[in-house]
Amino acid sequence: MTNTKDRIQSIANHLEPTNSTKDEALEKSEWKNEILEIRRRQKQNRTADTNDRGYIRQKTTGKLWVRERIDAFLDNDSFLEVGSVAGNTKYNKDGSVESYTAANFVAGKGKVENRDVIVAADDFAIRGGHADGAVWGKSLYAEQLARKLKIPMVRLIDGSSGGGSVTLMLEKGATYLPPLFGMHDMIGSLSEIPVCAAALGPAVGLGAARATLTHFSVVANDIGSLFAAGPPIVANATFETVSKESLGGALIHTANGTIDNLASNEQDCFNQIRQFLSYMPTNNFELPPYVATDDSCNRRDDELLSIIPKRRQRMYQVRDILTRVVDHNSWFEIGARWGDGAVCGLARMNGHVVGIITFDCTLKGSVISASSCHKFRRHIDLCDTFGIPILNFADYAGFAVGTLAEKEATIRYGSTLTAALYQCDVPYFSVVLRKVFGVAGAAFVDNRVPNMRIAWPSGDWGSLPLEGGIYAAYRRELDEAGDKRNELYEKIMAKFEAVRSPLRTAELFDMPEIIDPRDTRPVLCQWVKMMYDHVLPQRLERTKIQGPRILYRP
16 A cells, blocks of 8 residues: 555656746646646546545455556556546537546556566446446557567456447447457467466456457456356346356356466466466567576486386376476466366476476376367467477377267367377477377377477377277177186286387387486476577578468467
């Protein structure tokens, strides 16, 4: 609160200087009145009216005011506002101002860790973020400016964010075909610059679209929600009585993939966006940023020897492997609450940014569902768009089977994922941890020429998981065995176990190397450095000449 008071007083001193600092040049200027009017409106817009109903509502619901949000997100004193006097004004017949209300949308350029970004924030305190309190040109301009300057776009969403309101019909005296101002640039930006959004209140209609047309989105668990239309419209359309939370609360949309990450509060949202941006290049014509580290690339962790159990039916925690291999404290997971076990995120290897895909075998037994496919595809597209090398820690038992899998069109989504793996051209390296089976497994480890891959001694691969494959291949014999069925099964299994060792595959050079798990970090650090030294610069030059190869699809 002290900082807010100091800031307001500083603005007041600037806009209304004391006699000792009186602007004598302005006093003599013919434009004095106009400049003073500009300053008056700027002061009004930048100073919270603590008696205003909208401001009181904002505070009583535990939310920051729009300008407090911008200050909390950006580097100190880095915000340069665009459209500082934009608003809705009514004039008297003599041209004097009858009333003036600031636009409920604040935008401008600022810095995050000393890197330029465009930030656009809704002011829910004015007309609840509805279109009749907005000046739509500000939102459009912010999107166009980010794309033109080739710097990241960050949306702090709280309200309909320029969406429809029936009251506009009365003001215009007619209805209108609903427009989508700025959509061309919003979608075009996805293939050019990082785009992030935080749902810091209700994200409704166009606001929901703005939250999801992004590379990274986050929602505040205590105040955020998202839906195509709010409870009143839902009640009229479907006769459901719902609250904002039950309709589209934070837990709902982080569990279905609509929003990537869950945050505990607004500050956590800001921190996560800042962390995400720390891995991103400013645009797709630059390499991802390097951050020096004192974490040795030759570090070997003995715990890696015992994380994966010898018995294949036992589970393990794949994140325990990731955090021991990547640079200390650099693992940033995206979409942890959805994807049926798919694990995606960003990290650093010896200071260089990498994308990571793998599977949590404790969920779905490493079987890839339609949801898993969708999550993997989105992350692969992200890495491909911004030139981030992909590390694949493989443990994939194959695509899901059964009636539910068929109803969910798993093979359709699986084919889309396969296409994404083959179409992306960023460097790609596979570390086979355990299972690689079927079309799904092949897609993850056999999509490059040459395939760059290594395996741990726990590697287990083939056209089908051995246990199920035996039942399929020896079904008649097993059925005829009667009471000795299990005994026969064990004999057959013993024969296959003799040739199951990954060492036999390495002998045929189908797997280039079987390594001590402790060597994983040294091997990967060396590979990543080679990619940043030799491959990615050439890829970047092609991008500059040819433009993005494919459009990013959120």
